[in-house]
Amino acid sequence: MSAFPEVSKIKYEGPQSDNPLAFRWYNPDEVVAGKTMKEHLRFTVVYWHTFRGTGADPFGGATMCRPWDDGTESVENACNRARVAFEFFEKLDAPFYAFHDRDVAPEGASLAETNANFDAVAKVLKEQQDATGVKLLWGTANMFSNPRFMHGAATTCNVDVFTYAAAQVKKALEVTNELGGENYVFWGGREGYQCLYNTDMKRELDHLGRFFQMAVDYAKEIGFKGQFLIEPKPKEPTKHQYDSDAAACLNFLRAYDLTDHFKLNIETNHATLAGHEMMHELEYAGMQGMLGSIDANTGDLLLGWDTDQFATNYYLTTQIMLVLLKYGLSPGGVNFDAKVRRESFEPIDLFYAHIGSMDAFARGLKIAAKMIDEGGLSKLVDQRYSSWDGDLGKKIEAGQVSFTDLEKIMLEKGEVEANASGRQELMENIFNRYLDLA
Amino acid sequence: MSAFPEVSKIKYEGPQSDNPLAFRWYNPDEVVAGKTMKEHLRFTVVYWHTFRGTGADPFGGATMCRPWDDGTESVENACNRARVAFEFFEKLDAPFYAFHDRDVAPEGASLAETNANFDAVAKVLKEQQDATGVKLLWGTANMFSNPRFMHGAATTCNVDVFTYAAAQVKKALEVTNELGGENYVFWGGREGYQCLYNTDMKRELDHLGRFFQMAVDYAKEIGFKGQFLIEPKPKEPTKHQYDSDAAACLNFLRAYDLTDHFKLNIETNHATLAGHEMMHELEYAGMQGMLGSIDANTGDLLLGWDTDQFATNYYLTTQIMLVLLKYGLSPGGVNFDAKVRRESFEPIDLFYAHIGSMDAFARGLKIAAKMIDEGGLSKLVDQRYSSWDGDLGKKIEAGQVSFTDLEKIMLEKGEVEANASGRQELMENIFNRYLDLA
Amino acid sequence: MSAFPEVSKIKYEGPQSDNPLAFRWYNPDEVVAGKTMKEHLRFTVVYWHTFRGTGADPFGGATMCRPWDDGTESVENACNRARVAFEFFEKLDAPFYAFHDRDVAPEGASLAETNANFDAVAKVLKEQQDATGVKLLWGTANMFSNPRFMHGAATTCNVDVFTYAAAQVKKALEVTNELGGENYVFWGGREGYQCLYNTDMKRELDHLGRFFQMAVDYAKEIGFKGQFLIEPKPKEPTKHQYDSDAAACLNFLRAYDLTDHFKLNIETNHATLAGHEMMHELEYAGMQGMLGSIDANTGDLLLGWDTDQFATNYYLTTQIMLVLLKYGLSPGGVNFDAKVRRESFEPIDLFYAHIGSMDAFARGLKIAAKMIDEGGLSKLVDQRYSSWDGDLGKKIEAGQVSFTDLEKIMLEKGEVEANASGRQELMENIFNRYLDLA
């Protein structure tokens, strides 16, 4: 029985279409910059927001209307929900999905029972993957919702909770591996602190390093070849999360010698909560070889919390695609870690939301590809740095000169060659022109 | 001739004093936690704000009344100003000062002339240091005010500007060395970008790494033994500064293999602009062995720019001193990188401002020392983590267990031992009690 | 049966006490500035956070341990909870409490049943008020938690919801009146919008004006003499709330001719979310005769949501009391619209939290009273404006001069008399001295 009987498989109809249940830009097999859109974009639906989001917020209860869900925490309901999810993935033409352990399967009275529940649902997920061809982008463990994690999971002050978390990740890794997950993600929602007065930051971070090392060891043990990813976020729910931004994650990974095993999953709304442009975080991770995947939502820069909205802004999607075309994405994906607004509570809103954002990314891809192809911005950038391409620049870059050498040159010249305009406004105009024409 | 004839040397008069030109808490030779206040606090006056601040802001001109300054860019005026500065340091009983090259001496028509000006003023600084016993905490080079640095100094797109910057730092290192400076600071006010469209971040950061390596080499060459410091700040004047926060700096230093040569100079107002508590940045740097010095100002958390105000808030000064007592400060100092308000334009305001903040740090020191001595907070912290002191905790910390071991334990237990309250409110009350009684 | 058998009535023990269950500063009958502390402070416990707070946040479930609460939505549980609440009020020595309709009594299957539930619990509240002497500071209606209010209550796009809200406020006014409530509060948590694209702001605000007028009319009809209060907040849960800050509320009240019937209930954390100091909002409302009451919490200025923490910062409590001593508070109160941290889940934490904040306000009262009495700040303020006390100033203030008159004066003078320093730093030092000595 269909959960979305009124919706057929979403088709590409082109930019003029005013069918809200059609793609206007996302044309999966259209080739852009040498690959199909489908290969570039690797769209992924997240179970967490899309199938478990209730619409509750700190001041109000659940609003979402999900007729297929009986509201119970039974395994049966979970299995049924999984089947609905795959109907949604298929109708949306999304090649990937992603889940947390606790999203897909209910907790039991003990860890053993919880694991059994997880196995039961995983069986359905496997059947559905096989039946539909939809693949698992990544798995992860929810170590933040249950009150046992109130003080953290790997960074808790309670050694028992660390132990539980270890067991939970072990299981999640196994299931991810069985389902062919291409990545495994850590988002440390409670790995941080509410108050420095009661916190031993150093001890907590040492524990976190230990935890990740064990995860690496266990992945090796079971032959899991997927990419480990850390998802930075600076705050919310905690006052401070250790994985604040790309820089904090990379400093941590370097300090604990984990750079060979981890990359980053960058999310727009987390980037901006940390005070950074999404494009900055992507470039910063990418230039260090550490860009793994993206969470493709957006935030509201006038609000101070994670709104996790569906991204439809072409400036944002173009900027993202400019960086992704530069560094590549696979085995990561464009993961819709986004939720419909609390007031958009009807099932059909899930389609509108995903379709609009898939289109926005597809359009961003086309704009970015054309801009790169024609050197729209890059010609000006190359020219800007051209003084570095001369002899002196090359020597400096090669480490062949000292302060003494450089002082000699400048004492002779007395003053520098004039600077040229940075041309920011012109480049913004050029960006708009590509937005008009691509 | 005295510039401050109406002010005598500031004396300690005790908390009851209502003399605005006396210390109520800073008693230099009073011993706290095993050292004199003077040794703990290493108060430093900054030339930049205190003797070159004009009160101009983006919407208005200079307001400061500085009768000793003739307003010219002559070397003579610079030398005279330096003498006034030392009168101020002495009357304030500040053991240290700090300067930028361009603050103490005017630029000339060429680099050679600029260097000569610098030497001329440095001679006066040396005389004054010898005469007064006031020492140089650090030197640095101003590579942000002159328009040549509009696109950056070490990270400029203009190779000539990089060359100029190298020559400038070479000279500043030499002068700092001659004057016995105990540190050398880099604040990269223009090392960043205004716009990602026209920026090659990777190339710029490689250049910055190269620059710092040359500085290290040259320091070795001339026998400079002082500590190199980087001062993080996330933005302003640029949209993004590469040394955004402690994490970004440390990741950079690790990536370019510079951790043996650099530590951090943490500033309150920069920490908060980056979204962090000052106490967080101090602890984060300290726990990694990278806390070098502090800029002891404060900001206004409702304003989005660097207000560089004098810190008088006891919560802040106590929090800072809690961390400084833990990790130590020397050869760094408590550096007043703070400016009087634009409307506090009379010379006497410079005294009020420094005295109030020195008192606030002295009081913070006393409160923090008592809190540490009595275990006011630490007893509760130790208790909070006590589960980690058992066998299992020790084994985990020693790296002797695997996910498999831990899963076995938890499958048997089924669920974790109950958590205990984090007691944040109680600890805040205890903090207040120390504030009342110390 | 006692819910807090281990806690006796909290007593004043003085600043030296290290009993965490004693007051160190709040001494109810101590006279300060001509009134007892009890009369000045009118401390109020809120039902919402203290008895209905679960510790859930957007990323995790309930944590609070409340042994007296059976977790059901039965009227019996509600009545029992009310009795526990009064035990808490009494032991804490709080003279007032405040509630929402839906906090004290469960919703039924229809409005009629809901109202009956409310009446049943109100009967217990009345008994308890009579038995303990604890009074009702204010009542209000929760028109934000139930999904029916997703689009607003008085500003909803669904006329039925407006109708429901009207019926709900009618009932809440009746019950507040019966229980002798001294005020009635509106906090418009859903009166705003998530998105301007789908919103008719003018029509919504007209509806809100209409709603408030009906409330005024009905209060008159039933003889309710309490003060109506609006509580400003700029956002959260909605993107924009119409009652953003004091200015937005007052502009609305003026536009809809409601200034005679409403005052404001100012909350620290809402003030700062709107970009204002608490002291600003209090002074702004007070100077217009519109300061009614305060919500006495604090926020975290580095976080962008309403943390509603217990205020313990002496600077804040002193600033608040400086304004409250100026404009008076009654019939408002110092209302603890604050919640214990999610990790402070034990019942005893409720005592620690309230005691610490009551002490902080009591200390703030003493500091502020001394500062006002001695003219610590006001002498300098009076001096600062003294030029306005001359003839010209008086004439201008009286509206007796024109631009032409003033131009004539200034053309003759040519330039203004010199300004004097604003002395901000000195005043901050004086503030600290009062904090040390009061």
Place this chain on the structure above:
Amino acid sequence: MSAFPEVSKIKYEGPQSDNPLAFRWYNPDEVVAGKTMKEHLRFTVVYWHTFRGTGADPFGGATMCRPWDDGTESVENACNRARVAFEFFEKLDAPFYAFHDRDVAPEGASLAETNANFDAVAKVLKEQQDATGVKLLWGTANMFSNPRFMHGAATTCNVDVFTYAAAQVKKALEVTNELGGENYVFWGGREGYQCLYNTDMKRELDHLGRFFQMAVDYAKEIGFKGQFLIEPKPKEPTKHQYDSDAAACLNFLRAYDLTDHFKLNIETNHATLAGHEMMHELEYAGMQGMLGSIDANTGDLLLGWDTDQFATNYYLTTQIMLVLLKYGLSPGGVNFDAKVRRESFEPIDLFYAHIGSMDAFARGLKIAAKMIDEGGLSKLVDQRYSSWDGDLGKKIEAGQVSFTDLEKIMLEKGEVEANASGRQELMENIFNRYLDLA
């Protein structure tokens, strides 16, 4: 002699053009929604940023290359600069300009001399207006740059400064009147406070009310028919500006009975610094009949100061035009209170910057007009509120029902009619579709 010999009059060349010195969207005589683009948009160049901006920022000196400006404060230089400005206005095809008194003419040694300087330059402005047909959108007085205004102008603590400000506005009104200015603007950059401790807010606001009343009286006296405008901004340079946002301005205007004489000039970057969307502030002012004009820049939401950048974002320009098409703009304009980046220091950047933003507003106009014409969003909005169009809604809106009537209805119904989805995501998709197709 031409200051821009290499630039001819900027022409419309259509979207495909890659000429950076042509308009791609702004086609002055093209009719959109019943009027020409020129009539709708009323583009205005500001003297302040465009001809007096130096590129200085709080950390560095002037960068702008302006070959026509000899850098002196002579009247001759000012007159010459004015002629260059009109060459720029003409080549850019901008129908309006706007100035501050102190931007166009230098201060003299006395008020009398200053006024004479102003008259001398005004004569040139008049000649140029007549010669070119470029008109004056508004005049204003700079009462923030000179140090005499450090404590405010109309809200200063120094009565002499108030007097000076009165004389200055008198003169500025006269000159604006002579030049046919269609509006007169007040931006109160220093009308606020740095610190509440030393401020008497009530007294200062009373003075401001008095000042505005005198301005109204004097305008009447001299027959100035232009519209008075207040430009809200929440902070910078001061910590708090009294004209914080539209709500604060309107509350002030209502309180001092000035609503008949003033409207608002809304600026994007000021709206966002106050925590509001530009579209919000426009709609808020417009729905109260108080929208006068706009400052058409943009800010950087990740930066906490006024960056005053040229707006090129189509979402922003479309949102603005949606509101302007609703409420109209005349006699206000689309005023480019925006500055080229410090690094865009060449004269040609002034053209790039204005052209790009004029195009962005022209495109926004076309998109908005099409959206309104086809009811792209409004059909959904009307449907959303349709329940209010029934009998009950009409009665409520007409003030014909009471709480008692409404309770009766709801007691019978028991529960409300179901809500419908708010459809935010769908509307965002529709917005994008118009952006693609208009």
